[in-house]
Amino acid sequence: MHLQQLRVLVAVRDHGTLTAAAEALGYGVPTIAHHLGSLERHFQVRLVERDRRGARLTDP
Numbered sequence: 679m680h681l682q683q684l685r686v687l688v689a690v691r692d693h694g695t696l697t698a699a700a701e702a703l704g705y706g707v708p709t710i711a712h713h714l715g716s717l718e719r720h721f722q723v724r725l726v727e728r729d730r731r732g733a734r735l736t737d738p
Contacts, residue, residue: 679720686713687725687735695732 689699690710700710718725726733 679717683713683717686710687717690714690726690733691735694734696728699733 686699686703686705689702690696693699693702696707696710696714699705700707703710714726724736727736
């Protein structure tokens with residue numbers, strides 16, 4: 679787990695979409711998805727729910 683992965687998670691929470699989080703951090707959407715996937719594999723739990731309207735953190 680890396681600090682940058684946590685920054686990505688916070689950006690998704692704050693901006694509500696992977697696209698907006700990517701723009702805010704200066705990344706591409708595939709990079710955002712990669713970091714989220716790495717975090718989800720590390721913790722073995724889904725952290726973000728994605729749908730047509732955007733993305734939100736899962737309930738604790």
